[in-house]
Amino acid sequence: MTAPSTSIDGRAPGALEAVPRAATARRPRRSFGNPIAWLIFILGALYFIVPLVGTFFHSIRTRPDIFLAYRQVLDDPKFFGGLAYSFTVGVITIVVSLLIIVPTAYWVRLRVPRLRPVVEFVTLMPFVIPPVVLVFGLIRVYSSRPLVLTATDLGSDMILVGAYVILSFPYMYRAVDTGLAAIDVRSLTEAAQSLGSGWARILWRVIFPNLRTSLLSGAFLTLAIVIGEYTIANFLARTDAFGPYLSLLGRNQPYTPAAVSLISFGLTWLAMIAIAFLGRGARGRVQVAGAR
Amino acid sequence: MFKNRALTRTLIPLAAFAFVLSACSSPGATSAPSAASAAPSQAAPSDGASAAPSNGGGAGAEDPALIAAAQAEGTLTTIALPHDWCNYGETIETFKSKYQLDINELDPNAGSGDEIEAIKANKDNPGPQAPDVIDVGLSFGPSAKEEGLLAPYKVATWDTIPDDAKDSEGYWWGDYYGVLSFEVNTAVVANVPQDWADLLKPEYKGQVALAGDPRTSNQAIQSVYAAALANGGSLDDPQPGLDFFKELNEAGNLLPGIATAATVAAGETPITIRWTYNALSNRDTTAASGGPAIEVVVPSSGRFAGVYVQGISAFAPHPNAAKLWQEFLYSDEGQNIWLKGYCHPIRYENLVETNAVPAEQLAKLPDVEGAVFPSLDQLNAASELITENWDAEVGLNIQ
């Protein structure tokens, strides 16, 4: 096993294996874990869970049936219909976003690093354009000839996906870029090219598998955005989506919105867990440079 | 790997094909053909080419020609109609079942600015994103008319609408009004305030909240305007309202933040200033969930009434459905549904005269004796004063 590129002082390959493990024995890897890590984790968990507990306590203030709010939500068929629709749109958005962002981030890193600030600026633009302005702009552009997309359901759905892909750009790009930074893109590409691969195959067989964590992060963020978004879905008349359903629920119900937010939180979390397990599929990072 | 190449090769052309297909499909492919209503092309405003006459008294909610024309269009697109605001939920359901029409509801939480923007952005759009009818604040009626966004129409009961609540040419007309009141969570507040001056008492420290941002929300701005009436001001002089809220804030009684039904029920904003109809609707839903008892108090002085107005979009894709909707709203039946939602419908006086209101409904309405209505000019001037000076004078600017 050769590892010249990773040793700090250029020792001969194989030297690391010869070194006794005494130095690392005092902090064993797979056992109970670092107490500081536990402390941080518990603090974080408390910060996240306590507000949810507060919401829960509020939602069960209904009398005489303390789960009245939950029953009302779960009895409503539009709740699950909306979630299913938004989930589907979310998956499509993730796929489209990945197909655009991964090659772009890869190309920027590899061939056009000078354009990186430009690309990053463009990916951050969705933060500064108010969603209301974006959706009305989209309607204006795509409701006049030659491209009348708004008249049909399919067309409006396409605009919706397009808008959501744009909203996902900042997160997707940053996640993928961070992942690319952690792998040696140049060497991987050169090695694959020297074995005769074209660009598509490099991306599909070499880059994508190495970006598992990034792709999962990006997918999670995008799915959360799509499920929670309502301004764009509302004005595009996508009333089947989850966001519009939530807004129809009424801002002025005392207890139901709390129940809804908890239930949708839980269901979205389950969806993420499902994605995480799917993504666990074929393990194994491909590393050409550096030992495993 | 071989599969992936093939997959990519088929997916991309397929996607492109779908894109082109949807773009080239004729507009209006999904909505029912509007041949029967002889509706003009998307760009032209709806005019008298439809089955119902649009000048003078309209056709009425039972006119078969109008109903047929509306049914040919198949659907109506509304915007900014929350179901618990003036009982719009029941209005919508009744309309749908009575006339066998679909209603496509756009953002129920949209503000008046959004509704106007929606009309503008959808000028050429025949699809479901274009609103047919709007329900906006009083100031937006004339401004929308000026910008050419509204189509004139006079409902059958036009003459029973008070003159100062409608546009003489029929571009907009008032729909309902309410009075600003206090929504009080009696589980937290033992001694319920009865008037504006009571709110300043130290026992209400950290308990008074508005239902919106006074720089953007009609309800909140008019709360300030209403306080002026009780504080020595008048409809022409809203400044005392700002002074009142400044005092309220300095006493520590005024809370920042937006009060919702949830925050009232939780006791976080136990005294909230809202329209009577919203407060009463909240009272009912909170009671139905077994929450704390809410009392709605119309202040003894400073009774301020706010009107909202209806309009039909000049670019409505379904002009006849829009007209039918208006006819329905202004029929006795429609006005009574609003009344059930604790709103005073604009034809209230007329309804009472003709005994069109069931007695038990009348009894449930809050007593708004002595409420005053600002004129359009007074309202605009007051809104300007309040929105410009709220930050500086009330100084709720937090650090």
Add this chain to the structure above:
Amino acid sequence: MASAAQPLEQGAPAARPARRRFGWAWLGLLPFFVFSIAFMFLPATWLVLGSFRNSDDQVTLQNYADLSTGIIPGAFLTTIEVSLVTAVGGGLFGLLLAYSVILGGLPRILRTALMTFSGVASNFAGVPLALAFTFTLGQLGFLTVILRDLGFDPYQSGFRLTSKLGVELVYMYFQFPLMVLIIAPALDGLRREWREAAENMGASPRQYWQHVALPILTPSILGAMILLFGNAFGAQATAFQLTGGTLNLVPIVIGAQIRGDVLHNPGLGYAMAMGMVAIMGVSIGLYTILQRRAERWLRS
């Protein structure tokens, strides 16, 4: 890490045939730019054009002039401050959280739990988040009541959920998870061999972190922080629900001009949005300078 044979940053990789000149490489970014134009820049032209119009629909530069009047400069400062604080604070604790589950030796299931939870929490913003904190830390929130029973009244000591600090505290709810998700691949990329090599040479954990791990991670941390900055910069619903617009954040003021129930000047709102674009541009510029510095030693 870079090997000795690493080609220079600007040149084409050595293995590539010479027929492609550098000048055409940007075409590879065409799908990205075309998509951005189709679904973002084209719709945004109304925003740009609208910023040059006043409420009477005449062309004017007054909106840009008005950017320096009234509450607007303060709004920009406040927004930048809140975004910066939550970006840095959120970034640091998010990094620690990610470290704890990835490198801290905690059971694997906690990592999956945190990653998936972060996915949901990263977008748990707006009215539900504001209300969640209100129900917890509001005047009658359950935690406030517990603390009061224990003898400590946060409201007596001046704590207000509706203050700038309160808003920053609430913003962390979606900033921490965002940082966790973004920085995870970078932490994954820290090879165990580097740690072992450092320990071989006698480095303490602190020295390892200070001289090896953090320098490697810095570019990614910077990148994540600029994302957190942008994320907070554009956020408004949460703060609006909590403070009712009393905290002047730029997106809230823009919303007031564009969306409210009162006749305002949308052109001014659009001009403010253009101001946000400019600030984003400046931020990217600063970030790029910092980034180049951080990455310099990686390339040499």
